[in-house]
Amino acid sequence: MGVNMALKTRAVLVGCGGISNAWLSSLQKMPSVEIVGLVDVRLQAALDKKSGYKLSRAEVGDDLRSMLRLTKPEVVFDCTLPGSHMSVTLEALRHGCHVLGEKPLSDSMPNARRMVAAARKAGKIYTVIQNRRYNLCARGFHQFLHSGRIGHLTTLFSDFFIGAHFGGFRDTMQHVLLLDMAIHTFDAARFIAGADPLAVYCHEWNPRGSWYRHDASALAVFEMTNGVVYTYRGSWCSEGLNTSWESTWRANGTKGSATWDGADLFRAQAVAKRGGFSCQLKDLTIKVPKPGKQGGHNGNIAEFVRCVRRGGTPETICTDNIKSLAMVFGAIESAQTGCKVKIRS
Numbered sequence: 542m543g544v545n546m547a548l549k550t551r552a553v554l555v556g557c558g559g560i561s562n563a564w565l566s567s568l569q570k571m572p573s574v575e576i577v578g579l580v581d582v583r584l585q586a587a588l589d590k591k592s593g594y595k596l597s598r599a600e601v602g603d604d605l606r607s608m609l610r611l612t613k614p615e616v617v618f619d620c621t622l623p624g625s626h627m628s629v630t631l632e633a634l635r636h637g638c639h640v641l642g643e644k645p646l647s648d649s650m651p652n653a654r655r656m657v658a659a660a661r662k663a664g665k666i667y668t669v670i671q672n673r674r675y676n677l678c679a680r681g682f683h684q685f686l687h688s689g690r691i692g693h694l695t696t697l698f699s700d701f702f703i704g705a706h707f708g709g710f711r712d713t714m715q716h717v718l719l720l721d722m723a724i725h726t727f728d729a730a731r732f733i734a735g736a737d738p739l740a741v742y743c744h745e746w747n748p749r750g751s752w753y754r755h756d757a758s759a760l761a762v763f764e765m766t767n768g769v770v771y772t773y774r775g776s777w778c779s780e781g782l783n784t785s786w787e788s789t790w791r792a793n794g795t796k797g798s799a800t801w802d803g804a805d806l807f808r809a810q811a812v813a814k815r816g817g818f819s820c821q822l823k824d825l826t827i828k829v830p831k832p833g834k835q836g837g838h839n840g841n842i843a844e845f846v847r848c849v850r851r852g853g854t855p856e857t858i859c860t861d862n863i864k865s866l867a868m869v870f871g872a873i874e875s876a877q878t879g880c881k882v883k884i885r886s
Contacts, residue, residue, distance in 0.1 A: 550846055553578035553612055553638075555605050555629055556620035557586040560643060564620055565594045567838040574846055577612040580605050605629060609636040616641065616849055618842075623648040623720075630656050630667060639666040641845045645724045646859060646866045650886075653866055657859045668845050668855040669862040673729045673787055675840030681829040682790065682801045683733050690825055691811050692795030694769055697734050699726055699788040701775035706752065715755045716873050718777045719745065723759070723872070726773060726788050728857075728865035733790065736765035738868045738884040745876035751778040761872045763884075773872075799827065 552574055554561060558581075568574055578600045579587040587601045602608045609617075609632070617633035619626060619642035626647050633640045640660070646669050647653035660667035673679060686694050701722070711717050731737060743761035751757050758776035765771050775788075785803030792799045797811030807827035814821040844855050867886040875882040 549573055549575040550616060550850060551575055551577045551612065551614040552616045552618055553580060553605075553608055553614045554590075554618040554620060555580040555608075556622070556625070556643070557581035557583075557590045558620065558622075561590060561620040563838045564618055564842065565590065567842050568618075569594065570839065571843065571846065573850070577614055578602065578608045580608050605632050606636075609633070609638065614638055616846070619643060627652045627656055631659055634659050634663040634665055634667070637663070637665070639845075639849050641668050641670065641842065644670050644728075645720070645869060646862055650863075650867060650870050653859075653863050657863055660859055666845065666848055666855065667859040668857050669859060670838065670841050671725065671728045671857045671862065671865070672837040672841050673725050674732050674856060675837055675844075676787060677829050678801065678803075678805055678807075679729060679733065679787065681827055682792075682799070682807065683735070684830060685799060685807075685809065685825075685827045686733065686792050686794070687735060691792070691797035691799055691809065694734060694736075694767070694792055694794050696793040697730060697765075697769060697771045698791040699730060699771075699773055699775075700784055700790075701726055701773075701788040702779035703777060703783045703786070704780040705777045712752065713754045716745065716876075717753055717755060718757050718759055718775055719743075719869055719872050719876075722777065723773065723775060724865060724869050725786075726775065727868040728862065729787070730763075730771050730773070731765075731865055731868075733792070734765060734767075734769050734771060736767045736769045736771075737864050738763050738765055738871065740764040740881055740883050741868065741871045741875050742881040743872040743875040745873075748776070748778060753778060756876070759872065759876065761875070763868065797822070797825070799825070801827075805829070 581587040584603045616639045619629045741763045745756040745759045747756045757778045761773040763771040787803035790801045799809035809825040810822040812820045813823040864886045867884050871882045871884040
């Protein structure tokens with residue numbers, strides 16, 4: 542039987558902290574979705590979201606299981622902290638719900654594998670917010686690198702340098718850059734390169750003057766499939782000359798190179814004529830694709846809802862996204878041991 546597209550997709554959102562604002566702002570633009578429940582261990586936080594986003598018909602509570610029994614939603618949006626992702630996801634799957642969760646997929650690889658296995662067993666979609674994939678310029682850079690205009694991709698570099706004064710839990714969090722932010726850049730690297738991780742060597746440290754208790758800077762070199770080497774440089778306590786939140790990128794190919802500033806500036810050159818000490822080069826143009834998958838949270842959430850309603854597989858499905866998470870925990874293990882680590886998802 543076909544899906545009645547006139548019916549709204551019933552959803553419960555759990556975790557009403559600051560990050561839920563990005564979700565609820567996007568969901569307000571999606572008339573096909575109805576928020577029927579808001580859950581948070583701090584009941585007032587859920588009440589504040591109900592009033593702030595004028596969700597007059599939404600139930601409010603501090604217990605997910607009770608909310609699922611009461612509202613019987615089709616999907617659960619998980620905006621909780623990483624340590625709660627497994628319990629939320631497993632509870633939602635037990636109630637027959639599809640799940641879209643905040644990054645990272647989980648707080649450990651064993652928990653992530655358990656969640657992926659549970660989604661497979663339940664026959665439900667479990668996918669992860671990786672909003673950088675839905676950036677039009679990122680998609681344009683990906684398309685250019687795979688067009689063959691600079692030959693075969695051999696090496697990919699990304700830089701992420703921002704002086705981020707959060708306050709709160711991040712200031713005392715271990716592996717704060719790798720655990721809380723690098724998942725975005727690592728997932729973007731997999732997407733841009735069209736390659737998956739094989740091994741990593743990582744060095745992590747806390748520079749002088751850092752306002753974080755633990756290491757907030759890292760260098761990592763990843764061996765990837767297709768012979769690609771990917772290098773990550775990042776810091777969350779770097780003042781001045783900040784990169785964009787999407788990082789800055791350089792790609793080397795067998796016939797040329799390309800850069801992207803993480804915003805809307807591209808540069809690319811390819812060999813025009815060989816011979817002599819240096820080859821003659823020609824400038825190339827990188828075009829941003831027409832709107833398709835786009836819009837950060839908007840694009841990520843919209844694709845998930847579309848797949849729930851019509852069928853299909855979201856780009857950031859858990860069975861794929863666990864490979865990006867494996868890059869995070871591989872880098873952390875390497876930093877702790879001082880050794881190159883093989884990556885297994």
